[in-house]
Amino acid sequence: MRIYSSLRVERMLVLGFLSLITAGTLVLWAVDRLSGHPLSLLDALFTATSAVCVTGLAVVDTGRDLSLPAQGVLLLLIQLGGLGVMTATTALPLVFGMKIHLRQRLLFAGGLGMDTPQGAVRLLSTVLRYTLAVEALMAAPLFWGFLQREAPGRAAYLAVFHSISAFCNAGFSPYGDSLETFAGTFWVPGAVMVLVVLGGLGFPVAAELRACARRRHPLSAYTRMVLVVTAGLILLGTVLLAFSEWDRAFRDLPPLLKGWNALFHSITPRTAGFDTVALRNFSGLGLGITLTLMFVGASPASTGGGIKTTTFGVLLACSWKEVQGEEETVVWGRRIDPRTQRKALALTVLYLATLFLAVLGLCLYEPFSFRDLLFEAFSAMGTVGLSVGITPRLTPEGKMILVFLMFWGRVGIVTFLYGILARTRPGKVQYPSAQMPIG
Amino acid sequence: MRIYSSLRVERMLVLGFLSLITAGTLVLWAVDRLSGHPLSLLDALFTATSAVCVTGLAVVDTGRDLSLPAQGVLLLLIQLGGLGVMTATTALPLVFGMKIHLRQRLLFAGGLGMDTPQGAVRLLSTVLRYTLAVEALMAAPLFWGFLQREAPGRAAYLAVFHSISAFCNAGFSPYGDSLETFAGTFWVPGAVMVLVVLGGLGFPVAAELRACARRRHPLSAYTRMVLVVTAGLILLGTVLLAFSEWDRAFRDLPPLLKGWNALFHSITPRTAGFDTVALRNFSGLGLGITLTLMFVGASPASTGGGIKTTTFGVLLACSWKEVQGEEETVVWGRRIDPRTQRKALALTVLYLATLFLAVLGLCLYEPFSFRDLLFEAFSAMGTVGLSVGITPRLTPEGKMILVFLMFWGRVGIVTFLYGILARTRPGKVQYPSAQMPIG
Numbered sequence: 051m052r053i054y055s056s057l058r059v060e061r062m063l064v065l066g067f068l069s070l071i072t073a074g075t076l077v078l079w080a081v082d083r084l085s086g087h088p089l090s091l092l093d094a095l096f097t098a099t100s101a102v103c104v105t106g107l108a109v110v111d112t113g114r115d116l117s118l119p120a121q122g123v124l125l126l127l128i129q130l131g132g133l134g135v136m137t138a139t140t141a142l143p144l145v146f147g148m149k150i151h152l153r154q155r156l157l158f159a160g161g162l163g164m165d166t167p168q169g170a171v172r173l174l175s176t177v178l179r180y181t182l183a184v185e186a187l188m189a190a191p192l193f194w195g196f197l198q199r200e201a202p203g204r205a206a207y208l209a210v211f212h213s214i215s216a217f218c219n220a221g222f223s224p225y226g227d228s229l230e231t232f233a234g235t236f237w238v239p240g241a242v243m244v245l246v247v248l249g250g251l252g253f254p255v256a257a258e259l260r261a262c263a264r265r266r267h268p269l270s271a272y273t274r275m276v277l278v279v280t281a282g283l284i285l286l287g288t289v290l291l292a293f294s295e296w297d298r299a300f301r302d303l304p305p306l307l308k309g310w311n312a313l314f315h316s317i318t319p320r321t322a323g324f325d326t327v328a329l330r331n332f333s334g335l336g337l338g339i340t341l342t343l344m345f346v347g348a349s350p351a352s353t354g355g356g357i358k359t360t361t362f363g364v365l366l367a368c369s370w371k372e373v374q375g376e377e378e379t380v381v382w383g384r385r386i387d388p389r390t391q392r393k394a395l396a397l398t399v400l401y402l403a404t405l406f407l408a409v410l411g412l413c414l415y416e417p418f419s420f421r422d423l424l425f426e427a428f429s430a431m432g433t434v435g436l437s438v439g440i441t442p443r444l445t446p447e448g449k450m451i452l453v454f455l456m457f458w459g460r461v462g463i464v465t466f467l468y469g470i471l472a473r474t475r476p477g478k479v480q481y482p483s484a485q486m487p488i489g
Numbered sequence: 490m491r492i493y494s495s496l497r498v499e500r501m502l503v504l505g506f507l508s509l510i511t512a513g514t515l516v517l518w519a520v521d522r523l524s525g526h527p528l529s530l531l532d533a534l535f536t537a538t539s540a541v542c543v544t545g546l547a548v549v550d551t552g553r554d555l556s557l558p559a560q561g562v563l564l565l566l567i568q569l570g571g572l573g574v575m576t577a578t579t580a581l582p583l584v585f586g587m588k589i590h591l592r593q594r595l596l597f598a599g600g601l602g603m604d605t606p607q608g609a610v611r612l613l614s615t616v617l618r619y620t621l622a623v624e625a626l627m628a629a630p631l632f633w634g635f636l637q638r639e640a641p642g643r644a645a646y647l648a649v650f651h652s653i654s655a656f657c658n659a660g661f662s663p664y665g666d667s668l669e670t671f672a673g674t675f676w677v678p679g680a681v682m683v684l685v686v687l688g689g690l691g692f693p694v695a696a697e698l699r700a701c702a703r704r705r706h707p708l709s710a711y712t713r714m715v716l717v718v719t720a721g722l723i724l725l726g727t728v729l730l731a732f733s734e735w736d737r738a739f740r741d742l743p744p745l746l747k748g749w750n751a752l753f754h755s756i757t758p759r760t761a762g763f764d765t766v767a768l769r770n771f772s773g774l775g776l777g778i779t780l781t782l783m784f785v786g787a788s789p790a791s792t793g794g795g796i797k798t799t800t801f802g803v804l805l806a807c808s809w810k811e812v813q814g815e816e817e818t819v820v821w822g823r824r825i826d827p828r829t830q831r832k833a834l835a836l837t838v839l840y841l842a843t844l845f846l847a848v849l850g851l852c853l854y855e856p857f858s859f860r861d862l863l864f865e866a867f868s869a870m871g872t873v874g875l876s877v878g879i880t881p882r883l884t885p886e887g888k889m890i891l892v893f894l895m896f897w898g899r900v901g902i903v904t905f906l907y908g909i910l911a912r913t914r915p916g917k918v919q920y921p922s923a924q925m926p927i928g
């Protein structure tokens with residue numbers, strides 16, 4: 051298989067996101083101003099970035115401080131952003147008449163017929179149909195859930211808003227306190243969990259699952275990795291959060307609802323960002339668990355952020371094989387090649403380095419505790435949107451740091467730097483190996 | 490080159506450290522009890538582990554709560570522990586009649602004639618002579634420095650104690666406040682800095698530098714990496730700390746001494762653990778910089794801890810080459826092979842995972858802030874010994890967590906797990922590569 055350079059696609063992707071954020075900022079600012087709301091340009095930028103990057107961190111109360119037309123603009127930005135990476139990588143090259151080279155993110159797409167423009171259009175249409183179908187389907191239980199508390203018209207609007215916001219892992223809600231009034235119910239949180247998990251698996255996995263269900267061929271190592279890591283994190287997160295918050299944040303709930311809300315709070319940090327119980331009531335242990343889940347995030351080519359389940363899985367597999375002293379890293383009969391390992395390593399290092407610099411920056415400008423700043427930074431970088439409540443009170447400098455984190459977290463720091471720094475022609479010289487003792 | 494299994498050496502190393510800690514605990518406890526001091530068994534265990542693992546974290550005041558004979562025992566444990574990894578890997582196989590397989594840590598040693606018992610004995614004797622020579626040489630400026638404040642006999646004792654403690658990167662001091670009374674002086678901090686850096690470079694680098702000075706052949710990629718990362722971290726750390734603490738922790742010092750103490754505090758977290766200015770006065774930014782330096786630590790086969798300068802260098806080099814889109818990771822005309830990359834990745838992942846679990850555990854048992862617990866955990870795992878002052882006030886559970894961290898940090902978590910989990914016969918099956926999208 052010939053290896054294509056995907057350089058132009060990476061640059062288009064970065065530019066596409068930047069344009070969408072810029073346009074969104076101006077429209078949001080203008081629409082809200084026309085409706086008589088005084089939204090500052092910085093807050094418009096923050097809100098637009100948060101929507102396009104499907105983060106959900108908010109400096110203004112979505113339901114109270116944004117006019118209804120502005121909420122519509124927000125929803126559109128979320129939908130565009132949520133489909134962003136996938137749509138951009140398939141649509142942009144077509145629009146600009148480029149041959150489609152998706153070496154880096156879409157190696158798997160060969161099997162889906164991505165190597166021809168017709169195939170790309172077919173995939174794009176499948177993605178859109180899948181998205182709209184899931185959103186429409188899950189709007190029903192959401193509508194039923196909201197109907198218990200709201201008038202039918204309002205309930206329908208809320209169902210549509212939350213269906214899109216949850217599937218796109220955006221985490222925005224017209225409710226100022228997210229879903230905290232629904233901590234004692236089952237329909238709304240249940241439907242949100244299903245949407246978040248489906249949105250977070252990524253389209254290729256959904257497509258492969260559907261194909262496998264039809265033709266009964268075995269799952270690829272990639273899909274297995276996504277499913278195993280996703281299931282493992284949800285299970286482990288639920289148990290640990292139930293343990294840490296039983297007598298803390300979940301104190302006032304009956305036992306069954308403690309478990310139910312632990313499940314919700316195990317799913318939502320990767321990287322939906324809704325909450326049913328306020329994060330500021332969580333124990334240090336609970337926040338630490340949430341931090342880890344936010345760090346890992348969702349799966350590649352999905353609406354979620356984080357370093358991604360596959361990256362996390364590769365890190366774990368490499369570490370496990372290393373301490374076992376095995377030469378090769380083999381999972382499900384497939385070897386993880388050195389280039390993939392280096393990619394996982396680079397992504398994790400750059401992710402952590404960016405977070406580290408951001409937290410140092412935040413420490414300089416903000417009076418809040420180290421833990422809270424760490425939490426908001428992880429939330430922004432992972433495009434999660436959970437908050438311990440300090441984001442609206444940040445200084446302009448602090449808000450700008452979070453804007454950069456959301457952008458990098460969504461576009462992918464590796465994509466971003468690769469788009470800027472990559473040399474298109476790698477050297478072919480053979481070098482002798484260095485003898486480099488580690489640790 | 491045939492690849493040997495170093496499994497037995499790894500196991501001997503783990504057992505050797507465990508035995509030394511156990512013996513040290515009992516002797517320290519007994520000696521102090523005979524001298525009429527009531528040292529609890531847990532505190533004796535903590536102190537012995539801290540000494541053998543050359544950490545320097547203290548639950549008791551070394552000068553005040555330990556009798557003079559106990560201080561002598563402590564010094565012996567430090568000297569044995571400081572030479573530990575190097576001595577153990579060379580001496581243990583000889584003692585137990587094993588063939589010397591040092592594949593993992595001592596790949597470079599082939600060039601030093603390590604493949605024969607005679608070579609090992611020669612290397613061991615070189616190591617000991619080098620250690621004692623440096624310690625003796627640097628005791629002179631230390632003696633001169635201490636003489637300004639103490640009686641000659643006491644100054645001589647302090648010079649010997651600090652010379653050993655600094656070269657072994659142990660960080661213990663008979664002074665209860667480390668070197669904080671010497672913040673305004675030059676002789677003592679200067680000599681300590683030289684000792685710490687020389688101890689932290691590692692013996693192989695020292696040996697290669699000496700050989701190169703004689704025969705003028707070019708330096709290996711390994712030595713270059715150690716020197717570049719070490720110099721880079723010291724320089725960057727000094728500048729950043731001077732910036733962050735100019736009007737904070739270094740407030741009361743004249744400008745020249747601000748820079749001098751910034752230099753000292755840039756060197757000491759990797760991983761000496763002395764301080765001239767109390768860490769509890771540092772800003773959040775300053776503590777963050779210190780945290781990073783503690784995380785990276787010293788160089789392989791040295792008296793220091795951390796993930797090591799070479800590991801850090803490999804992580805940076807891999808990330809840089811990845812965003813440049815280059816196939817191979819080449820430094821100074823030498824390629825860093827995939828196995829080395831995976832080792833760096835595994836070590837970093839396990840290091841961070843251990844720290845993460847430890848901090849979660851500490852959060853459960855301790856009432857202190859997240860930032861302070863994070864700091865003590867990094868300090869213990871990196872065998873640094875710097876403290877924001879909460880270690881003596883920890884619960885028994887918290888102390889035990891730090892004991893485990895110090896042990897793992899010193900023995901090396903990879904060595905430890907490899908010794909337990911490694912399979913001696915790796916499979917030779919060729920597997921097809923997985924197509925695994927990352928990020």
Ligand SMILES: [K+]
Binds near residue numbers: 323
């Ligand atoms: K989100």
Ligand SMILES: [K+]
Binds near residue numbers: 760762873874
């Ligand atoms: K130390």
